[in-house]
Amino acid sequence: MAGVRISTPESPLRLEPLAPHHDTAGFDCGPKRHGPIITRYFREEALGHHALGICAATVTTDREVPARVAGFFTLSPVSVRVDASVLKTLGLAEAPYKQIGGYLLGRLGVDQRYKGEKLGPALVSVALSYAADDRRKVGGLFLAVDPKDPWLAHWYEGFGFTQVSSTGRMIRRLE
Ligand SMILES: CC(C)(COP(=O)(O)OP(=O)(O)OC[C@H]1O[C@@H](n2cnc3c(N)ncnc32)[C@H](O)[C@@H]1OP(=O)(O)O)[C@@H](O)C(=O)NCCC(=O)NCCS
Numbered sequence: 001m002a003g004v005r006i007s008t009p010e011s012p013l014r015l016e017p018l019a020p021h022h023d024t025a026g027f028d029c030g031p032k033r034h035g036p037i038i039t040r041y042f043r044e045e046a047l048g049h050h051a052l053g054i055c056a057a058t059v060t061t062d063r064e065v066p067a068r069v070a071g072f073f074t075l076s077p078v079s080v081r082v083d084a085s086v087l088k089t090l091g092l093a094e095a096p097y098k099q100i101g102g103y104l105l106g107r108l109g110v111d112q113r114y115k116g117e118k119l120g121p122a123l124v125s126v127a128l129s130y131a132a133d134d135r136r137k138v139g140g141l142f143l144a145v146d147p148k149d150p151w152l153a154h155w156y157e158g159f160g161f162t163q164v165s166s167t168g169r170m171i172r173r174l175e
Helices: 035-044 046-052 084-090 119-138 150-157
Strands: 015-017 056-061 069-081 099-110 142-145 170-173
Touching: 035 046, 035 099, 046 056, 046 069, 056 119, 069 119, 069 142, 084 170, 099 119, 119 142, 150 170
Parallel strands: 099 142
Antiparallel strands: 015 056, 056 069, 069 099, 142 170
């Protein structure tokens, strides 16, 4: 079953902006680690934040049950203070401003029924590509993430993110 319901080489992920017809109440990241925090956010806050423009929430849905959300992520604009580690990570000699702008991959979650399908990595790739598209239209130098623990920081390193702040924030330059 793995890989069949959500994506195949012939049929990539079904991606949609979060909307009222999606079954937010049925989404569940499971009881482990940060699952309950992300589940609560998605059930109670994501749609409202999306409607207000605080973030844009994108969902990937089940092929056979289109209202069922298998995974989601949020993106929003963000700026970081320029320092040596930011310049180094972005490959810049200098920056014209004290703060520079990019995008934040704020929340990311995969429903526990879809574990093992590598949906998390697929959604990180989609977030990077959405941010790179926006960069061409409205500017923005990087995608940022705020990993909730060292294991997730290591996981994000695998996608090319580098820690640039004592808060743990990581960034990756957009192509
Ligand atoms: C993090 C997450 C999006 C990864 O998605 P995924 O599709 O499972 O990604 P992968 O296939 O690369 O699997 C990662 C593996 O690490 C595990 N893992 C996930 N978060 C972990 C953590 N914080 N610490 C240790 N292991 C973790 C997963 O259980 C999985 O293990 P398995 O392959 O033995 O089942 C998903 O596990 C999830 O929704 N977690 C709950 C919400 C969350 O922590 N979001 C990130 C906030 S920054």
